Amino acid sequence: MLRILTFVLPLALWVWAFIDCLTTPEDEVKHLPKVVWVIIVLLFPLVGSIAWLVAGKQRGGPHAAAGAGRRAAGEGHPGYDRPRGGRPLAPDDDPEFLASLKKDDNRHEDMLKQWEADLRRREEELRGREDPEDGRKG
Template identity: 35%
Template sequence: MLYVLLGLITVGIWLFCLFDVLTTDEGGTRLLPKFGWFLIVLLGFMIGSALWLLVGRPRVPTGPSGTPGGPSPTSPGPRPAPPRGPDDDPDFLRGLERRIRGDE
């Protein structure tokens, strides 16, 4: 059972790398053209997959804090405050207290 699981994981990683090579932009690969990386991953199986993940895959841009995918040039900036619920509104709470006491 363990060998079957390891085999499935191996094939899954290999398929992921093949799909990743195919969906990467032509100019995004490192060291070799896209077709070269495709052949290496296809024929090299796990060694080719490891090479793709370690050497050929494009790097993820990092933001100022070091987190992946920092602010994009199209980001609108800070998000607006979310809408407040009625229980956060002091006027609503005063009116509710009046209604409970029967002042209205």
């Protein structure tokens, strides 16, 4: 059992550090460019993984808070914009999203009314063709 753990734990650490390094935004990487960190983690699995965890990424502190502030200001990924409190804003709490739904509803209702009017006009045209003055279909 101990032999398996001595192989599995470093492998799990290496995989986790590699994925974490790949998915970390460039502005949160410290000391070296992100590409260099990826190469270090790949070439030196155990040492590179530990180095990445210790020195490669900003964790907590004022710099991480500044990154969250940029995302809250709309500079981050649009799906992950956060309000000033730091929590993600749910769609049903977002006034802009709710306003866009109402605008879409109004636009769809107008489109439906237009289609219904067009359908009525076409039905009247067809009825007019079916009922000529002499009683035969046209």
